[in-house]
Amino acid sequence: MREGATVTCPKCGRPGVVAVDSFRAKGREYKYWVVRHGSRRCILKRYEEPRKVPAQQRPLLSEEAFREEKAKEEKPVEEARPAGAAVESYPRELDRRAWYIVKLLSSLGALKENPTAENLSKLKSTAAQVEERLGVAVGELLKAAEDFLAAKSDTAKMRLNEAAKLLVCRTTASLLFAERKVKGLEPSAALAVAVTPAIASLEEKVRALDEKVSALESVKNLEERVRGIEERLSALPSLTESIKSLEEKVSVLSVEHLAEEVAKRLPAAAAPRQKVKGLREMVLDVLSDGKPRTREEIRKEIEKRFNATPSLSSLSGRLTELVREGLVIKEEKEGHRCYAIAEQRKASA
Secondary structure, three states, X not given: OOOOOEEEOOOOOOEEEEEEEEEEEXXXXXXXXXXXXXXXXXXXXXXXXXXXXXXXXXXXXXXXXXXXXXXXXXXXXXXXXXXXOOOOOOOHHHHHHHHHHHHHHHHHHHHXXXXXXXXXXXXXXXXXXXXXXXXXXXXXXXXXXXHHHHHOOHHHHHHHHHHHHHHHHHHHHHHHHOOOOOOOOOOOHHHHHHHHHHHHHHHHHHHHHHHHHHHHHXXXXXXHHXXXXXXXXXXXXXXXXXXXXXXXXXXXXXXXHHHHHHHHHOOOOHHHHOOOOOHHHHHHHHHHHOOOEEHXXXXXXXXHHHOOOOOHHHHHXXXXXXXXXXXXXXXEEOOEEEEEEHHXXXXXX
């Protein structure tokens, strides 16, 4: 990154100028690389001061030697040409950008053939070189590559190819706005005006294609859900046939038949239960012989006569009610509390 260079912003994708801006926070000053778009800017990363080489270690080069060293660093490695092959000459900047495109597509092909984390890391390394040295945004390509590695589907591969094609278009189109003008390759303002709308139109088509692919995947998921519901419904028994069979059975039965069926299904002990005496009547029946009894004796007598076992609390409650009404009297006999019929006790007294 160089200050003053015209690049495509890796964050928003718009052209801008690289600069270093200072920010102050808590009394300290921080510097960041930014891309300015008129009055606005996008912050990229922290600016680091270049290391200063001591005077005794810094080589003294002439201006011509310095330019040669700089050219060697930026010159891409050339492949060995077959013997006797014709040497074609192209402008230096065009040849340089074509070389990085070949490197990027080679890494991309390795990832598509063998989608592994290692090949994705190699693609990211090559893309970082393209972004740093050519000033072309590679965020969309890396995002599509990560999605392809996660999904490994034809749809993800198609999106990866579209992102790669768009990156190649941006790389070649940005040649017109390169900072250094190559001799014999002056940018044409008319060509720049013609290419920019074409790139915008291509980006719009890519977005439209992405929306169509997303809609197609939604329809596919919906079809699979509908198919699953149909399979579950087909596994259920036919409700129509069951209802029809039940209606036929009910229509055959008359009112008399229904009454007989209901009478058969009623428990046999339901009718006698209505004639069983209550606990109050049981107590009076036990004490009707005039013999005084304790609460335990009354309980045992009820179990013997009526085959019922009332709780002591319920029996105490009934005895208290009868004493309060004057039908039963309570007296102490040999240290025990006894109960007897009131009228018979009065007659015997």
